[in-house]
Amino acid sequence: MSISRKAALAGVYEHPLRWAPHKTQYQIMAESARGALDDAGLSIKDVNGLFTSGVGGMGIIALAEHLNLNPDFLDSNSIGGSSFVSHTAHAAAAIAAGYCDVALILYGSKWSSDRFAVGTGGGGSGDPPEQFEGCYGPTTVGDYALAAQRHMYEFGTTSEQLAEIAVTTRKHASLNPHAKFRDLISVDDVLASREVSSPLHLLDCCMISDGGGALVVTSAERARDLRKKPVYLLSAAESCAHTSAGVRDITDAAAKQSGPKAMARAGVSQSDFDMAMIYDSFTITVCITLESLGFCQKGEGGSYVQNGRIGLGGELPINTDGGGLSSNHPGMRGIFLVIEAVKQLRGECGERQVKDCALAFCHGTGGTLGLRHSGASLVLGV
Amino acid sequence: MADGKKKPNRPVPRVDEESRPFWEACARHELYVQKCRACGTVFYYPRAFCPENLSQDFEWLRCSGKGTVYTFTITRQNQSSGFRNKVPYVMAYVELEEGVRMLTNIVGCDPESVTIGMPVEVTFEDVTPDVSVPLFKPAS
Numbered sequence: 362m363s364i365s366r367k368a369a370l371a372g373v374y375e376h377p378l379r380w381a382p383h384k385t386q387y388q389i390m391a392e393s394a395r396g397a398l399d400d401a402g403l404s405i406k407d408v409n410g411l412f413t414s415g416v417g418g419m420g421i422i423a424l425a426e427h428l429n430l431n432p433d434f435l436d437s438n439s440i441g442g443s444s445f446v447s448h449t450a451h452a453a454a455a456i457a458a459g460y461c462d463v464a465l466i467l468y469g470s471k472w473s474s475d476r477f478a479v480g481t482g483g484g485g486s487g488d489p490p491e492q493f494e495g496c497y498g499p500t501t502v503g504d505y506a507l508a509a510q511r512h513m514y515e516f517g518t519t520s521e522q523l524a525e526i527a528v529t530t531r532k533h534a535s536l537n538p539h540a541k542f543r544d545l546i547s548v549d550d551v552l553a554s555r556e557v558s559s560p561l562h563l564l565d566c567c568m569i570s571d572g573g574g575a576l577v578v579t580s581a582e583r584a585r586d587l588r589k590k591p592v593y594l595l596s597a598a599e600s601c602a603h604t605s606a607g608v609r610d611i612t613d614a615a616a617k618q619s620g621p622k623a624m625a626r627a628g629v630s631q632s633d634f635d636m637a638m639i640y641d642s643f644t645i646t647v648c649i650t651l652e653s654l655g656f657c658q659k660g661e662g663g664s665y666v667q668n669g670r671i672g673l674g675g676e677l678p679i680n681t682d683g684g685g686l687s688s689n690h691p692g693m694r695g696i697f698l699v700i701e702a703v704k705q706l707r708g709e710c711g712e713r714q715v716k717d718c719a720l721a722f723c724h725g726t727g728g729t730l731g732l733r734h735s736g737a738s739l740v741l742g743v
Numbered sequence: 744m745a746d747g748k749k750k751p752n753r754p755v756p757r758v759d760e761e762s763r764p765f766w767e768a769c770a771r772h773e774l775y776v777q778k779c780r781a782c783g784t785v786f787y788y789p790r791a792f793c794p795e796n797l798s799q800d801f802e803w804l805r806c807s808g809k810g811t812v813y814t815f816t817i818t819r820q821n822q823s824s825g826f827r828n829k830v831p832y833v834m835a836y837v838e839l840e841e842g843v844r845m846l847t848n849i850v851g852c853d854p855e856s857v858t859i860g861m862p863v864e865v866t867f868e869d870v871t872p873d874v875s876v877p878l879f880k881p882a883s
Contacts, residue, residue: 478822485754492756493788496876497834497848498818498826506816507836514814514859559817606786606794607776607843611814611836732846 365627368453369584369591370741372401372577373700375682379541379570379689382474386416387427389469389573394428397575402588403463410434410461410578412452414444415470415693424467434461440601440735441727442640445576445695447737450597452578462580469573470691479569479692481557490604494732502566502643504731506558508611509645513560515612515660520560522663523644524551527564527686529672530641534683536673536713541570542687565644567685567694574696576703592703595720595740596626603733612660613653614646615736616724620654623738629720631656636705636715637677637722638698641684646726647671651679654724654738673713681705681713695725699739706743719743751870753825758874764803765789769875772867774806776841787843808865809882810839817854833857837879851880 374396376389384392390413398404411432413421421437434455438447445468452464472479480502485495512518528548534540546564554563584591600618602609624630631654639654641647648662656677657665669675680686682701685694702721704710720742728734758766765788768775778785779793780800792799815835821827833849835857849857850866862882867875 481820482822485757487757489759489761489790490788492758492762494846495754496756496870497846498753498821498823498829498832499834499846500818500821500823502820503816503818503834506818507814507834510816510859511814555819556817557820559819561816604788604844606784607788607845 363626364453364457364597365595366581366593367457368578369581369593370449370576370699370703371579371584371587371589371591372397372399372403373703374400374575375539375697375700376469376573377539379572380473381471381571384471386469386471387424389471389571390424390467390575391428393469393573393575394465394467397465397577400589401577403577405430407463408432408465410452410455410464412436412448412464412466413468414439414448415468432461434464440737442642442693443695443725443727443735443737444693446698446723446725446739447599447735449576449578449594449699449739450599450737453594453597456578456580462583464578466576466578466696467573468693468696470693471571472692473569473571477569477692480566499732500558501729502561503558504729505643505645506561507731508649509560512612512645512649516663518648518663520552520562521548522667523565523648524548525666526641526644526647526671527551529666530680530684530686532672533681533713534687537683537688540683540688541568561643561645567642567690570689570691572689572691574700576696576699590707590743592706592741592743595742596623597740598622598626598738600736601734602736611731612649614649614726614730615734616650616653616726616738619736619738620724623740627740629740634677634720634722635718636681636702637679637724638702639679639724640694640698640726641680641686642726644686646730647679649730650724650726654722673715678715681710681715693727695727695737698723698725702741706741753870753876755870755874756876761791762789766874768803769867769877770873772875774808774865774877775803776806776839776843777801778804785842787845804841806865807840810837810863810879812849812857812859812861812863813838813844814859815849815857835879837863848878849880850878
């Protein structure tokens with residue numbers, strides 16, 4: 362059974378705030394819910410499927426309580442930043458199976474105003490592998506840096522090439538009024554920023570902001586009667602990658618498993634996409650993900666991102682909102698990948714609009730490339 | 744500390760039922776990985792079964808302690824206690840002669856001198872009287 366065009370994104374909303382010390386996390390989610398439901402032309406009482414991540418172990422029940430909902434379907438799959446990409450796929454499957462018909466996917470975070478050092482702090486999971494890692498001082502930046510260093514060694518990738526990703530993404534952010542960092546930067550600016558964990562510089566790293574967002578997914582049939590042009594889910598796939606008992610190639614991402622599968626399920630290939638939203642926790646994440654998804658050959662990510670190819674007007678514009686590198690990153694960014702792809706497919710992106718955008722790819726990476734991570738891929742179209 | 748014990752200078756690994764033989768060996772300053780007797784797979788990190796076939800028929804393989812740096816990073820910023828004052832330090836994956844890679848730190852040299860492919864050998868740091876962690880230093 363194919364999921365293609367059975368469900369659609371009917372409403373999206375990105376919370377405009379990047380700094381929200383005066384709000385609660387659940388308030389950000391409620392405001393986002395209202396925004397996405399308004400976008401769809403639905404009300405909170407229409408919602409019977411609820412999805413979230415980034416809350417406590419059973420926080421989704423408290424979220425239902427906070428919104429006074431009694432949903433028929435709940436899913437707080439928590440696989441890091443890609444969770445909300447995964448929720449979109451799960452919501453479509455639940456709708457196709459008849460388990461719910463209006464799914465609300467919510468995210469809210471105050472990691473910036475809470476001063477949570479997600480990139481350079483510690484804190485163990487308590488899971489079995491942690492005892493073989495925590496004592497060595499891993500950080501989120503450091504775990505990605507391990508992949509970057511090896512990629513440079515094996516393929517000759519340079520810091521200048523990785524910096525191109527940050528420069529292009531900043532250019533896109535300059536066209537997004539809500540983006541946190543909008544002043545243009547150069548490759549030299551990236552290289553001159555302090556090294557956080559070699560070979561990654563500060564401007565190779567995403568920011569930590571506050572923020573949140575919401576998605577409304579419903580059946581294709583119902584979506585056609587709603588306020589906005591439906592954006593259909595054409596296919597999805599998930600994956601994870603880890604230390605593989607000591608032999609994993611650190612220059613591959615989980616995207617290698619889920620990306621081609623999602624494209625095959627939709628009957629499309631890399632060259633068919635008008636744009637892509639690629640989780641950009643770090644510049645190296647984009648480089649390795651593009652390779653793993655097959656947009657270029659392995660080892661060629663560094664040269665692929667040069668010469669405007671991933672910029673607006675290029676062969677594959679990516680992260681047109683300014684990404685986690687320049688727009689927002691409240692700790693987990695998956696929901697924003699889907700929101701921006703939907704806006705592009707609807708033609709609502711103003712100055713940063715990709716011309717005639719009809720097919721978009723989203724790929725979320727959750728966790729770290731160096732230790733373990735999830736991958737969630739979506740193909741969206743109109 | 745108030746009880747007079749020395750505070751460990753890095754997080755103490757939480758030894759569990761599956762990993763205890765590994766950590767007991769480390770406390771004797773010996774490094775072991777596991778090898779499945781059914782399929783021959785050598786694996787790390789330690790667990791109570793072969794991750795290829797879930798067989799519990801495995802042996803502990805004493806490592807030579809020699810390997811090469813597979814990849815590394817010089818960490819210049821880490822807010823967490825135990826590492827805030829250690830920066831810059833080198834976190835690395837070392838590929839052991841036995842064929843598996845382990846996360847570790849490279850010590851005993853200038854962080855700037857570490858390179859991928861560099862030959863290294865194991866050394867142990869006693870974190871508590873009962874727990875020692877394997878680190879690596881340039882091969883002699």
